[in-house]
Amino acid sequence: MTSAERASGRPGHACWSYDDPAIFEARARAFLLAGLTAGDRVSYVSPEPVPVVVERWNSTPRLREALHSRAAEIVSVEQMYGDGVLAHDAQLDSYATTIAAALADGYAGWRIAADATCLVRDPQRREAFARYEHLVDRFMRTRPMSAVCGYDRSRLDERVIEELACLHPTSDPGTSLFHLHAGDDGLVLDGELDTSNQDVFATALRHTDSGSGDLVVRAADLRFIDYRSLVHLHRHAESRHGDVVLHTDLAPASRLVALLGLTRVRVEAAG
Structure with a gap:
């Protein structure tokens, strides 16, 4: 629940x-x-x-x-x-x-x-x-x-x-290893995103798309995210002409975003 x-x-x-x-x-x-x-x-x-x-x-x-x-x-x-x-x-x-x-x-x-x-x-x-x-x-x-x-x-x-x-x-x-569903101010993401489901994640982003502008993704219960899924978030943000604000305490997410130059993804602490 x-x-x-x-x-x-x-x-x-x-x-x-x-x-x-x-x-x-x-x-x-x-x-x-x-x-x-x-x-x-x-x-x-x-x-x-x-x-x-x-x-x-x-x-x-x-x-x-x-x-x-x-x-x-x-x-x-x-x-x-x-x-x-x-x-x-x-x-x-x-x-x-x-x-x-x-x-x-x-x-x-x-x-x-x-x-x-x-x-x-x-x-x-x-x-x-x-x-x-x-x-x-x-x-x-x-x-x-x-x-x-x-x-x-x-x-x-x-x-x-x-x-x-x-x-x-x-x-x-x-x-499913992850869930992407409606939240109070955007989307909620939990579980694990790896090589096995990164294409499913891209499809889920399309199915949950709500228009244009910035998108908040609350991911306090996200246990793992690989670089491919971060790239999908970046591309999704580009298609919306905005940024994705990913709220997670996963330290590797911030490092990967910076390393890959994913300028459309902002990682902030989960709150």
């Missing part, structure tokens, strides 16, 4: 990967049951036919009761996200409406678990959904919403899952 999630008391935005859909559904049900206990309205987004899932959920009294009272719902991927390339603004507007309705009905917020595998299987839809992962992460920072995104390892290669997992504040062990 990130510091922002601890402060809000909500579990935030997580990425889970799985080999067995039944395992993902079981984890999702536990996550949503916890939401019901916390007073949230909850939604489960399934690639399976909805009646099949409803039948399984009805075997659990708490979930059966929640479905009956409309504290819980099960919807298809198409119902929640459509069947084409995701429209970011429309999706977030829909979420805002859902949250407002939940609050008006007396709920504490909204919690959603979604199997998003089929939304990222072709490059065009994957590009749109990766950008959405960052936008919804930023959206959730100021709203009573928590979400889990699930991806099937048997249908997606490791690189695809890594590119998506790294855009969440938290993910299952082994899915």
Whole structure:
């Protein structure tokens, strides 16, 4: 759980990967049951036919009761996200409406678990959904919403899952060595950046881009960064016509920036 999630008391935005859909559904049900206990309205987004899932959920009294009272719902991927390339603004507007309705009905917020595998299987839809992962992460920072995104390892290669997992504040062990996600005044970066994931990092910078000018990257929990990732930060800053201000206590970062002449990267102490 990130510091922002601890402060809000909500579990935030997580990425889970799985080999067995039944395992993902079981984890999702536990996550949503916890939401019901916390007073949230909850939604489960399934690639399976909805009646099949409803039948399984009805075997659990708490979930059966929640479905009956409309504290819980099960919807298809198409119902929640459509069947084409995701429209970011429309999706977030829909979420805002859902949250407002939940609050008006007396709920504490909204919690959603979604199997998003089929939304990222072709490059065009994957590009749109990766950008959405960052936008919804930023959206959730100021709203009573928590979400889990699930991806099937048997249908997606490791690189695809890594590119998506790294855009969440938290993910299952082994899915990504780093995370780059929304912060209060820019981005938050944690984990390790080395030769194995420097291309994924460059892709993540593109997916999280928010326009032009200077970019603050809070990296207090960054454990390692190699020169290639610093070069990517420099090039990203150039494309934004600004500087990247990297807040980290990693001493080698400052030395590498000076040695390589990366004038668009400023390293400052983490605070």
